[in-house]
Amino acid sequence: MTRISTTPDRSTCAPSRAARELELKRREFDLAVNLGLIRTVPDEGGGGRHVARAEIDRLRSGDGFPGALRERVATAGTAEGAELMGVAPTRFTSLARYGLLVPVTFCLNRYRTVVWLYLAEELRQFAAERSNARLLTARRTPLEIREGVKAGMDRRPRNWRGRHVGFLTRQAGDDPWAHAAAVASLLDPADVADVVQDPEERARLARSRPRFPVHGTPGSPTAELAETLMTASEPDEVAWFRADLAHTMETARRHDHETKAPSPAPPSASESPTSPPAPRLGSRLLVSPRITRSAAECPASSPAPAAKRPAPSGCTPPQGLLSRLRRRSRRPAG
Structure with missing residues (x-):
């Protein structure tokens, strides 16, 4: 036995x-x-x-x-982060809402308040950068930041999403469907259905969908709030994710076509005997390199590496702010 x-x-x-x-x-x-x-x-x-x-x-x-x-992997919230950088919590919050400090994760407390967390190592690096000294030590927060925050600007959610999609695509490895599912996971289902109209493809994306941290009981107000934070909302951000999903879906379809293409039928008796059969190597049909090369070898259609992925418009503060602040700091007094 x-x-x-x-x-x-x-x-x-x-x-x-x-x-x-x-x-x-x-x-x-x-x-x-x-x-x-x-x-x-x-x-x-x-x-x-x-x-x-x-x-x-x-x-x-x-x-x-x-x-x-x-x-x-040590993280810090607003109070601890402000202490690490030597600034008041209100200034820390203003810098984060404006997009100069990018959260790495978040949690919801018992009052359903969003608690953004930042890498302590990144906060120390930001504070040590000489070009950021005026942002931290000036008597008042720069006018552009104050006006943006006063108008309700808060780039923390979309900056987190932009960072998180990079995490997900890195974990997807070489699987093109996992790449597409990572992008789709940050879009509203209606947007996914609009871009991917084939129900079978949407089902495949759902099976490859990455797992997100659980926040509260499914269907609870806490879970709904977390889902809102994890879904692209601003028009330009949604447009960027939709375009990226369309691109990654093209790559996934092409990958399937190249790896699962059916073998050609054997020649029939009616074919001309003078027509030479397609060249073969072993049992595999040899076709044009243009067709058989992998998606990774096609620069015009392969997805960009996560580190070089184009950031959604608005995920970073307006260009020129830090340089203008540095120029002002170099002007002679009086």
Whole structure:
């Protein structure tokens, strides 16, 4: 009688187990994965992404573990961030609403108030940059920032979305459908249906949709607020995501066409005997390199790397603000 082994696969770990072995809270672990500090691999059983045992061993053997890893994923809210940068919380909020400080994640407190969190390492770097000194030390916040905030400007949600889509596309790896699903996940379903009109393709996008953090019970006011924050809302931002979805869908369709193209039918008896058969290598048909080359080799249609992806209009503050502030600071007094 053949004995079937029931020993679980020890070569990878589920996220919860990996977080414990790396001495990270689950929120810290998820952020480390988003930032590319922890590499993950697809689970062969379709249960999400796992962490290879070799990756855990690599991180645990690093200098300063676990403190060094924790420091790289340390986040700060408004009060702690203002203290790190040596400014008042009101000024910190103004800089963030104007788009000069980009949140890395968010949470909702029990009062359903959005708490934006920033990488502590990035805040320290911003404060250490000499070109930002006037923004932090001037007696008053620059006029352009004050007027923008007074008019209700708040770039934090869209800046988070712009950053998060980069996280998602990095995790998508070489899967073009996962790339398209990452973009679609930040659009309203009506916009997705308008761009992707084939129901089967939309179902495939839904199956590849990345998992988002859960905020509250589904259907609750808290969950609805979180969904609003995770959905593109401003017209130019929506237009940018729609165009990116159309582009990534073209790449996914072309990938399917190139990898699943049916083999040609064998020549019939009625064909001319003088017509030479199509050249073959083994059992594969040799066709034009223009058709067989992969999507990654087609610069005119392949998606740009996440790091070079064009930012949606408005995700960064108006050009020239910092340079004008620096010019003003160099003018002679009096």
